[in-house]
Amino acid sequence: MRGLEQAIRDTARELLANGRVRLVLGYREGSVPFRTTPAFIRTPEEVDRLVWNPFCANNLAVYLPAAVGAGGCIAVVAKGCDARSIVTLVQEHQVPRERVVILGVPCTGMADPARLAGADGSLHGTAVTWDGEGTLEVRDAGGGRSVAVRDVLQERCRLCEHNTPTLADEMLGERAPAMPGAAEAFAIVEALAGRPVEERRAYWRAQVERCIRCYACRAACPACYCRTCFMDKTAPRWASKASTADESWMFHAGRAFHLAGRCVECGECERVCPMGIPISALNRMLDREVRERFGYTAGLDPESVPPLGTFRPEDPDPGGSEER
Amino acid sequence: MSDPYRHSILPKTALGGWLARLLDSYRLVGPVADTETVTSYRRLGPEPMLRLSGPRPTVSPKAHLLPQTETLFTFQGSGPALALTAVEPDATPTVVFGIRPCDARALRRLDDVFLERAERDVHYDQRRRATLLVGLACATPGWGCFCTSVGGSPAGTEGLDLLLTDLGDRYHVAVLTPAGETLAAAAEMGDAAPDDIEAARAQHAATAARMPALFDVDAAVRNIRWDAPVWAEIAERCLACGVCSYLCPTCHCFDIQDEATPDGGVRFRCWDTCQFGEFTQMGAGHNPRPTQTERARQRVSHKFKYLVEEFGRAGCTGCGRCVERCPVNIDIRAILRAFAEEGR
Numbered sequence: 001m002r003g004l005e006q007a008i009r010d011t012a013r014e015l016l017a018n019g020r021v022r023l024v025l026g027y028r029e030g031s032v033p034f035r036t037t038p039a040f041i042r043t044p045e046e047v048d049r050l051v052w053n054p055f056c057a058n059n060l061a062v063y064l065p066a067a068v069g070a071g072g073c074i075a076v077v078a079k080g081c082d083a084r085s086i087v088t089l090v091q092e093h094q095v096p097r098e099r100v101v102i103l104g105v106p107c108t109g110m111a112d113p114a115r116l117a118g119a120d121g122s123l124h125g126t127a128v129t130w131d132g133e134g135t136l137e138v139r140d141a142g143g144g145r146s147v148a149v150r151d152v153l154q155e156r157c158r159l160c161e162h163n164t165p166t167l168a169d170e171m172l173g174e175r176a177p178a179m180p181g182a183a184e185a186f187a188i189v190e191a192l193a194g195r196p197v198e199e200r201r202a203y204w205r206a207q208v209e210r211c212i213r214c215y216a217c218r219a220a221c222p223a224c225y226c227r228t229c230f231m232d233k234t235a236p237r238w239a240s241k242a243s244t245a246d247e248s249w250m251f252h253a254g255r256a257f258h259l260a261g262r263c264v265e266c267g268e269c270e271r272v273c274p275m276g277i278p279i280s281a282l283n284r285m286l287d288r289e290v291r292e293r294f295g296y297t298a299g300l301d302p303e304s305v306p307p308l309g310t311f312r313p314e315d316p317d318p319g320g321s322e323e324r
Numbered sequence: 325m326s327d328p329y330r331h332s333i334l335p336k337t338a339l340g341g342w343l344a345r346l347l348d349s350y351r352l353v354g355p356v357a358d359t360e361t362v363t364s365y366r367r368l369g370p371e372p373m374l375r376l377s378g379p380r381p382t383v384s385p386k387a388h389l390l391p392q393t394e395t396l397f398t399f400q401g402s403g404p405a406l407a408l409t410a411v412e413p414d415a416t417p418t419v420v421f422g423i424r425p426c427d428a429r430a431l432r433r434l435d436d437v438f439l440e441r442a443e444r445d446v447h448y449d450q451r452r453r454a455t456l457l458v459g460l461a462c463a464t465p466g467w468g469c470f471c472t473s474v475g476g477s478p479a480g481t482e483g484l485d486l487l488l489t490d491l492g493d494r495y496h497v498a499v500l501t502p503a504g505e506t507l508a509a510a511a512e513m514g515d516a517a518p519d520d521i522e523a524a525r526a527q528h529a530a531t532a533a534r535m536p537a538l539f540d541v542d543a544a545v546r547n548i549r550w551d552a553p554v555w556a557e558i559a560e561r562c563l564a565c566g567v568c569s570y571l572c573p574t575c576h577c578f579d580i581q582d583e584a585t586p587d588g589g590v591r592f593r594c595w596d597t598c599q600f601g602e603f604t605q606m607g608a609g610h611n612p613r614p615t616q617t618e619r620a621r622q623r624v625s626h627k628f629k630y631l632v633e634e635f636g637r638a639g640c641t642g643c644g645r646c647v648e649r650c651p652v653n654i655d656i657r658a659i660l661r662a663f664a665e666e667g668r
Contacts, residue, residue, distance in 0.1 A: 122465065126467065210358055212566075219564055232601075241393075268651075274382060
């Protein structure tokens with residue numbers, strides 16, 4: 001898979017050199033070996049900064065609306081989840097299809113740095129190298145060890161159903177094998193939905209009570225592109241800036257509803273949450289509803305019409321007279 | 325070399341009894357596991373809840389001194405009949421137990437802002453006076469930690485009343501203040517043997533040795549520039565969330581809001597951050613920090629320029645939370661190192 005890194009660089013170099021794109025969004029080395037950081041590459045001379053490894057966690061589609069808004073064509077290094085986010089942005093007219101070049105990267109899942117920590121729970125001074133296939137060599141104060149990426153996957157990646165991009169302009173590698181938990185993508189929903197409503201209410205209250213309203217979930221979400229979020233509106237003010245569990249619940253529930261049929265389960269919200277709130281369980285709950293009632297999965301087909309973006313007389317009406 | 329403080333020893337078996345006795349007289353706050361990987365300073369009850377191992381907690385303790393939302397006063401009626409009612413802050417005597425040296429030092433930086441200026445913040449003041457700090461020397465630096473680069477130490481005592489050092493089956497306790505003596509008197513502590521004192525010192529030195537200074541902070545402070553290109557470079561990646569500020573133990577900016585019904589209402593203040601677009605949004609629409617570039621400059625300059633100019637001390641204690649939790653790996657250590665190395 002070192003070949004993927006080379007393919008990304010070669011393709012980026014060509015696209016920039018021939019003027020097809022003005023900017024390539026990818027990943028470059030981070031400040032520590034178990035993180036990368038988003039890269040904004042504008043010249044062929046810079047493309048060798050681009051990297052590919054099991055720490056390319058960010059969903060770069062989040063930068064696309066602003067990048068496209070600034071003009072020109074943009075190439076994006078896209079994992080399966082990122083490509084689905086781009087599909088959603090195209091469907092929703094946030095990004096013109098012809099202005100984005102999707103560099104599809106078959107993804108074998110991102111490693112969760114927290115799961116590489118030593119016995120003391122810290123990654124201080126930890127060195128990590130990747131063999132280009134499925135193994136990380138981890139070295140810290142406790143010595144060295146080999147870790148299979150598959151054993152330290154981020155949960156969102158373990159559950160991923162579309163790790164090979166479903167839409168790409170340049171596919172930079174062979175289809176990747178299915179992720180180990182793809183068949184259990186909705187297990188958390190099953191586990192929660194089976195519990196009594198009071199129990200669920202208590203569960204979510206305990207979760208959102210921890211929310212510090214940093215809005216990292218919203219900021220990292222490519223589908224949360226509203227110019228002004230309902231939480232920030234001041235005239236009228238829909239939500240209080242007072243940080244109470246009720247207001248935080250309104251935020252998380254409101255955001256989940258806004259993402260119904262649009263969320264692609266990239267899981268960035270949950271990855272960036274400093275408080276460990278299982279945000280994407282809410283999205284998966286609504287995603288399951290949309291799949292069951294409308295037979296629709298978000299982010300797969302840019303030509304399709306999202307069910308909540310249209311109306312048909314025969315649409316299911318779960319709150320209506322038929323089912324009451 | 326004479327010691328500036330008294331050394332005691334607390335067997336770990338006596339920790340529970342000590343906490344129970346403290347709980348009779350104080351509200352106790354300490355590091356508690358929220359999840360497997362998230363630790364917060366939370367109010368402690370009689371049952372054992374502390375998570376004292378591992379790197380410093382995920383969330384800083386500042387909410388206990390500067391609550392995220394705090395009602396300042398209520399109002400009733402309107403016009404000439406308008407009546408204001410002050411809301412007294414909850415100043416219950418509180419012990420923050422197991423606070424890390426970076427976080428204790430950060431409270432001293434909050435003191436600069438809220439107590440050292442001409443106008444003291446009465447709400448903060450009352451809570452602060454009622455708060456005692458029992459520190460725990462850091463034995464496990466987090467990957468983003470850089471206290472030693474900004475004048476701190478994993479066993480620093482600034483602001484603490486007691487400092488505990490974990491020696492396996494017992495704690496070495498440095499008694500640092502008269503208030504610390506009072507707290508220590510509630511425990512079954514003995515005098516520390518010379519070996520215990522030596523073991524504590526050795527641990528402090530060993531942890532510090534794992535954390536060499538990463539940059540010359542004075543040089544960084546000198547070189548931070550209004551028009552540096554790095555602000556735009558940070559802004560390009562920055563998602564404009566509030567993780568860095570809200571986890572930060574010294575970020576203290578707040579917003580003030582009124583919420584009212586026709587019968588009356590409340591005025592409260594709540595955390596805010598320069599990273600949010602609405603932060604300096606004026607009523608008429610103008611924003612003096614219109615893009616993330618100005619906001620990136622503001623956060624770094626506030627800590628390492630403006631507070632240094634005002635108080636002679638930077639508003640950062642190197643806890644590394646912003647480093648570890650930034651969704652896009654913006655690392656303030658790299659920013660400061662680049663400034664420090666400019667022109668060398």
